[in-house]
Amino acid sequence: MTVVPDGVPPDLFSDGELGALSEAGIALFAGRVVLEAQPPIDDAVLGAVAERCAGPLPEPLIALWRTAFGGRLDYDLRADLEGHDVTVSFSELFYPGSGGYHDLWGWVDHECALAEEHWPDWSGRLVHLPIGGFEYLERVYVDTATGPEHGVVDCWRQGLPAGWELQAGDRIGRMADDLRALFGQLMLEHDPWALEDDAIEAGVDLRDAVDDLAGGTDPHARTAAEKLRRLVQATVLDWRGALDQGTLVAQRRLRRLALGRAAAGDDVESLARLVAVGCDPSEEVYNGLTPIDVALRDGATAAVRWLLDQRVPVENSLQDGAHAVDLDLARDLVDRGAMINATALSRALDNQDLEVVQLLARAVQPDDTLAGLVPRLRMLAAQAGQDRDRSAVLAELADRFDPNHSV
Template sequence: MDNDFFGDEELALLRSHGIALFARRVIFDAQPPMTQEQIAAVQAVCAGPLPPELLALWRLTAGGRVDYDLHLRMNGNEESVGWSELFWNGSDSFHDLQGWIGHELEGAKEAAAESDEAWDGKLTLLPIGGLEDCDRIYAVVESGADYGHILAWKHGLPTAWAHEMHEDGMTTVAHDLCAAFEALHLDEDPLDPAGEYFTGQALLEYLDQRHQEHGLTIELMDKLIAFYRRAMIDWQTPLADGTLGQNGPLSRIALRHAVATDDAELVDRLVAADVAVDGPLHGSAIATDLALSHGAHAAAAALVRAGAPVAPDALDYIDNAVSPELVSLLLAHGAQPSPTAIAECVACGAPAAARLIASAYAQTHDDLPTAYASVRDGLLAELESSLIEVREGRLTHYLGLAGLTKRVDHLQSFSL
């Protein structure tokens, strides 16, 4: 299915550089094919036959890495599922297939013991990939209507993680492995990324290393990147022809792009094209939540003016200096003033916005000084603790040493 792009000689050259193609997707750091004995060992612990598509993959490569986007609805959220690893035997890391099989067998044994149910020692769900220990991809390996389906499982995070899923979730990716691979896509062009960290970065770095250290030619590397970019999602064409609003998944990708690029004009175009702006866009975060947390303030203002909902706690998740004008707009459209919002604005270097929120809070509460002091002290303690760990080299923080220092200074010097 990939021979329309590469000749046999090119495929062999790519394979020599640890690159394999499966279901029109790129696998890199690809392992040798799985032996028949290894396949038989996996089959022995499965309740039904291994799906033919999985056997085809393993006869091509025992596993490796992939670098694509995958968004699925899970527990009512719009979840980004991490599927960067294809498990393989012999790995000494999170890639280890036999390690994950052992983990699943132990879990199934414990579940059977707790429920006093008989268990035949066989798995109905076979772990085949995922991301470390937080996201997992399974193949259904028992006879029945779901046989061969590919499922995604995601670990719930503590409630302190705003807008994340707080309970474990599972949903179907596709009816078979080939369809699941084809569900992997690129939201953005990896050659023109919207941010510092982007999907495709790991593959491009791998290819550069193969070129610099192992002789992968520029011509073949460029051809592989062109093949890889075939997985890019095209939402621009349906936006231009007026049909984008009819496609929910494409609409959400376009809206996330508008937020990532802080593009107020694009927001207006999307709204004019009937793109919905009121549902979960990333986790449980709605569009305005995502824009505010990313510092996309122009996009946030455009969203609010276009009628996008504003969560009552929207101001609690400010993570960049915000203008008083945007705060006023948010307060007028449903955001509630809180001591947390005041402290976050102070820490981010937005004292005028903080005072505006404080004034609004004081209109309905008489505990402003003590409530703010309590939140400030807690946030200050957290930042100072992180600052010490960063200085001692025990922690890597997204704000860095300078950013943490500024936030501490802002909180210590501000007074209501």
């Protein structure tokens, strides 16, 4: 029996096409594609999950599980977590026996153990049911408690090690009013059919699944692939089109995507045009990064200089871009107030200009975090080989930051 897709016109796919999608492990929910879709949930398992929850399972979650009880997603998702626009990896829909870091029951038990540990008067039933995420790093929850928050979708994101992003520490936040609304936020920042075959971007697996369908001998699969491709490409964010139409500034996700993409691509012309229509060149674009941070990270020197001419703040710039600056630019950023800390110095160790490393090392304020750089400094000093100057400088820095070193 084929399942009628949720969130697409009911007559879009024929029964034969739906059968071909099912055979390929593809399901549709809220207009988005689920890959490696598992069979729909049965009443017994649905009841068993509901028994672990504080209130009734929200209708959108039941609808998803009646469509596919587990699978994989391949879209870009952004969320505002504790005031920061961050990328959320929502790639797995949990289900029993998934073989992942935990399956659905494993995550339910994990959450129950945490609740029992931290809430002495816990009822024994979960308010926040984990329904998907990415390994152990990110989880998406649906609120099951009766009341105004019933069905709301929240996210937890584990903090990453220093140097991966500007702000460490776990983050939590509300993502959507319900699960269908969350799926509506699943978009693509690149057209997967415009990417190189070996690109590592969201949408590549979607593209390959559609192309596999299109390349088969089943006529139902081929016509289903054509329709599926249109559904996928309809989720591609078109910031240039919005800019041409004069609608971009009011759309936060498109606006931030545009600023980040122009900065990374060293596209000064687009940056100037974006600012001319009202975009803020110092706005955070994602993961705590502003356009100048993105430009520095990607070595987009023309964009960096143009942004500096706009007098954008540079406080965090060297924490993500110290590996790519030359000595003059490093001095300029320091003079403008760029923060020099262990993260910035760690990034500078990837810079081929030894004078940049020395500049930042002289400016850094000593603290306990610098001791964490000592093993890497000693390793790099040993690897410098015939470059005796570099080896000597790195070894001297290791001694300087090593709390156990005696002069």
